[in-house]
Amino acid sequence: MSKGERNLRLHIMVTHEELTTLRERMAEINSQNQSAFIRKLATDGYAVNVDLxxxxxxxxxxxxxxxxxxxxxxxxxxxxxxxxxxxxxxxxxxxxxxxxxxxxxxxxxxxxx
Missing domain, CATH: 1.20.58 (Methane Monooxygenase Hydroxylase; Chain G, domain 1)
Structure with a gap:
């Protein structure tokens, strides 16, 4: 899906600790895109990093x-x-x-x- 197809904005508030945890989890699976990471967790309930x-x-x-x-x-x-x-x-x-x-x-x- 292209970025242009995602035309609705979702805004969430987090604490400093939650943001730190989120970034740590992103680093664990080597994810660079925060929006994609959060979408993956919200829609599938998990995100994995596969060494290809x-x-x-x-x-x-x-x-x-x-x-x-x-x-x-x-x-x-x-x-x-x-x-x-x-x-x-x-x-x-x-x-x-x-x-x-x-x-x-x-x-x-x-x-x-």
Whole structure:
């Protein structure tokens, strides 16, 4: 949702201690946007911080594998080497990539602030 779609203002009063606690909780989950943090808590009742570094590394490795497979396939086609096996590998990678895409979509829904 774009910022322009949120055209209603909600004003709340807090004590100094409550504000300190709010900022500490934001820091715990590495949130920089106070409005988004409060909206998330108000609508869902929770806010989480998910470390996506392992997922990013997994996607990077998968992309490298796909690129390597494409190079192998190109070589095999030009030299008629095990073409049927390369085609099977390509199909396997396509299926694997679909699974990764599904996983990433589910993760994106979980971590959306």
């Amino acid at each position: 570094a392992p997922v990013n590394e997994l996607v990077s490795l998968q992309r490298r594998c796909v690129n390597n497979l494409a190079q192998i396939a190109k070589y095999a086609k030009s030299h008629n080497v095990y073409e049927s096996e390369i085609i099977e590998l390509q199909k396997g990678y396509q299926g694997l990539w679909k699974q990764y895409s599904r996983l990433l979509k589910h993760l994106a829904k979980l971590v959306a602030l």
